[in-house]
Amino acid sequence: AVKTIAVINQKGGVGKTTTVANLGAGLARQQRGVCLVDLDSQSHLSLQFNLEADDDAPSVYDVLAGDVTISTAAERLDAHLCIVPATADMASIDMDLAGQNNWQYRLRDSLIAARHLPLEFVLIDCPPALGLVTVNALAAADEVIIPLQPHFLAMQGLARLLETIREVRDHLNPRLTVLGVVLCMYETVTRLGRDVVDDVREFFASDANGETPWAGATVFDSVIRRNIRLAECPSHGLSIFDYDARSNGAADYAALSREVLQRLDTG
Amino acid sequence: AVKTIAVINQKGGVGKTTTVANLGAGLARQQRGVCLVDLDSQSHLSLQFNLEADDDAPSVYDVLAGDVTISTAAERLDAHLCIVPATADMASIDMDLAGQNNWQYRLRDSLIAARHLPLEFVLIDCPPALGLVTVNALAAADEVIIPLQPHFLAMQGLARLLETIREVRDHLNPRLTVLGVVLCMYETVTRLGRDVVDDVREFFASDANGETPWAGATVFDSVIRRNIRLAECPSHGLSIFDYDARSNGAADYAALSREVLQRLDTG
Numbered sequence: 001a002v003k004t005i006a007v008i009n010q011k012g013g014v015g016k017t018t019t020v021a022n023l024g025a026g027l028a029r030q031q032r033g034v035c036l037v038d039l040d041s042q043s044h045l046s047l048q049f050n051l052e053a054d055d056d057a058p059s060v061y062d063v064l065a066g067d068v069t070i071s072t073a074a075e076r077l078d079a080h081l082c083i084v085p086a087t088a089d090m091a092s093i094d095m096d097l098a099g100q101n102n103w104q105y106r107l108r109d110s111l112i113a114a115r116h117l118p119l120e121f122v123l124i125d126c127p128p129a130l131g132l133v134t135v136n137a138l139a140a141a142d143e144v145i146i147p148l149q150p151h152f153l154a155m156q157g158l159a160r161l162l163e164t165i166r167e168v169r170d171h172l173n174p175r176l177t178v179l180g181v182v183l184c185m186y187e188t189v190t191r192l193g194r195d196v197v198d199d200v201r202e203f204f205a206s207d208a209n210g211e212t213p214w215a216g217a218t219v220f221d222s223v224i225r226r227n228i229r230l231a232e233c234p235s236h237g238l239s240i241f242d243y244d245a246r247s248n249g250a251a252d253y254a255a256l257s258r259e260v261l262q263r264l265d266t267g
Numbered sequence: 268a269v270k271t272i273a274v275i276n277q278k279g280g281v282g283k284t285t286t287v288a289n290l291g292a293g294l295a296r297q298q299r300g301v302c303l304v305d306l307d308s309q310s311h312l313s314l315q316f317n318l319e320a321d322d323d324a325p326s327v328y329d330v331l332a333g334d335v336t337i338s339t340a341a342e343r344l345d346a347h348l349c350i351v352p353a354t355a356d357m358a359s360i361d362m363d364l365a366g367q368n369n370w371q372y373r374l375r376d377s378l379i380a381a382r383h384l385p386l387e388f389v390l391i392d393c394p395p396a397l398g399l400v401t402v403n404a405l406a407a408a409d410e411v412i413i414p415l416q417p418h419f420l421a422m423q424g425l426a427r428l429l430e431t432i433r434e435v436r437d438h439l440n441p442r443l444t445v446l447g448v449v450l451c452m453y454e455t456v457t458r459l460g461r462d463v464v465d466d467v468r469e470f471f472a473s474d475a476n477g478e479t480p481w482a483g484a485t486v487f488d489s490v491i492r493r494n495i496r497l498a499e500c501p502s503h504g505l506s507i508f509d510y511d512a513r514s515n516g517a518a519d520y521a522a523l524s525r526e527v528l529q530r531l532d533t534g
């Protein structure tokens with residue numbers, strides 16, 4: 001069965017798009033069929049793969065509006081990787097969908113209709129907000145991966161995000177669970193970084209999380225170090241593996257891909 | 268007259284909150300009366316000043332809802348600095364305000380009602396989106412400052428932001444102009460950084476911008492270098508000047524404060 005993973009953190013600039021692009025490419029390199037879904041009106045994920053989705057081509061907006069299917073909107077990137085691109089009109093989707101019938105399940109329903117595609121993973125890139133679009137992603141997802149940059153308010157933001165995830169699990173999607181937190185742009189030298197990381201690891205290690213959607217979650221062992229090659233590769237339209245396979249960025253995202261497979265394959 | 272400045276960039280994590288906090292503190296150190304307005308549901312600006320705005324205290328949500336005035340909601344930080352804090356309920360403001368009478372002018376009207384306060388500057392921290400809240404900020408502002416991190420899609424994001432600013436100027440706020448772009452987390456070593464910076468400087472230097480709201484805009488000479496002290500000071504509830512006055516961060520934001528004053532004072 002297809003595993004749908006939403007990559008979410010309402011804090012801006014923490015590595016969501018970089019993680020969807022490179023974890024997606026990492027899973028595809030292991031011969032797994034992967035579909036990326038760009039839910040951000042900035043369309044950064046789409047643009048990283050040189051998809052200046054012009055407004056005439058079908059996009060994720062049309063999928064959520066119910067006008068086209070995922071297989072119509074998806075663009076093939078290589079043998080095992082495809083993407084449903086976003087366009088700027090995603091900026092008004094909140095207003096356009098609010099009040100419509102079943103607005104929360106638009107993405108879930110379109111993914112159910114796409115079950116016939118040879119896919120093992122769907123990765124969803126979310127905008128930096130906890131609005132209608134993110135709710136759609138959480139209602140459609142099996143798992144959540146949370147990129148996190150050690151920031152003094154990381155724990156506070158995480159607590160709010162987990163609350164939203166619990167609400168979606170209780171009211172919209174009973175199977176939703178948190179797979180884990182991936183530390184991004186990680187720099188070992190700062191004391192601030194070490195303190196935040198200790199807090200986050202402790203939070204997930206504690207038994208107190210029993211009935212929550214994050215009871216089985218961990219902080220991934222694979223950490224994504226700050227590495228300028230990760231900031232450069234998008235401008236070449238390449239994943240880190242094709243841009244610089246010997247970089248720290250490629251090593252870190254390859255390790256994360258293996259760890260995600262290990263956690264999900266054994267169920 | 269009070270100058271209202273909106274600090275905006277829909278790209279996440281580029282230094283908006285850090286700029287509002289430290290430019291605000293820098294202007295206040297020059298004995299100018301400054302009010303900070305936190306429009307972000309993450310409340311990061313409020314939390315940086317240890318304002319865990321509890322849901323009972325008046326917040327910016329109540330101001331936009333028309334229930335309280337700015338002077339009621341504002342909390343004094345020091346002799347020349349106050350803040351209108353945000354709470355988590357700002358996450359639903361888009362839905363709550365949509366369709367209400369005059370929703371675009373809620374902030375503008377509350378600032379007009381606050382004209383009697385001894386203020387010279389109002390700085391507005393915006394969420395990473397171009398939605399209803401950002402439109403409110405642009406409808407209320409005289410000037411816009413755009414923090415920008417050299418990123419391969421910085422120019423593309425900037426173009427979208429400038430289009431939104433033009434639309435607001437044409438339909439909601441005829442006096443809106445762009446003061447400038449401030450380069451944040453600037454690291455001189457990367458080629459990517461240099462190329463993006465050249466593109467952005469060239470864009471604003473060109474005469475082609477004649478009738479636009481950004482015709483008079485420039486890239487500020489003062490550049491904010493990447494400096495870990497800027498990421499640390501918020502966890503101590505201090506501005507960079509009180510946390511580490513000898514740091515690069517303090518020097519850079521002091522220079523930016525002087526440059527902003529120079530640009531605005533001579534009108």
Ligand SMILES: Nc1ncnc2c1ncn2[C@@H]1O[C@H](COP(=O)(O)OP(=O)(O)OP(=O)(O)O)[C@@H](O)[C@H]1O
Pocket residue numbers: 011012013014015016017018019040044126127128184185186224225226227228230231232277278279280395417418419
């Ligand atoms: N490990 C890393 N090392 C260095 N730079 C990185 C790393 N990860 C991401 N970046 C850079 O940091 C910036 C933010 O990353 P990214 O755009 O992936 O974050 P995001 O969470 O998707 O942002 P948004 O909230 O705007 O959607 C980008 O310029 C990206 O290239």
Ligand SMILES: Nc1ncnc2c1ncn2[C@@H]1O[C@H](COP(=O)(O)OP(=O)(O)OP(=O)(O)O)[C@@H](O)[C@H]1O
Pocket residue numbers: 010011012013128150151152278279280281282283284285286307311393394395451452453491492493494495497498499
């Ligand atoms: N010049 C700098 N040097 C080092 N770190 C910085 C600098 N400016 C900001 N930071 C850090 O980078 C992160 C992002 O900055 P900040 O939160 O100000 O961005 P933002 O644009 O307000 O983000 P959001 O889009 O989530 O509102 C924070 O952890 C902040 O402490």
Ligand SMILES: [Mg+2]
Pocket residue numbers: 016017018040044125126
């Ligand atoms: Mg992104």
Ligand SMILES: [Mg+2]
Pocket residue numbers: 283284285307311392393
């Ligand atoms: Mg911010």
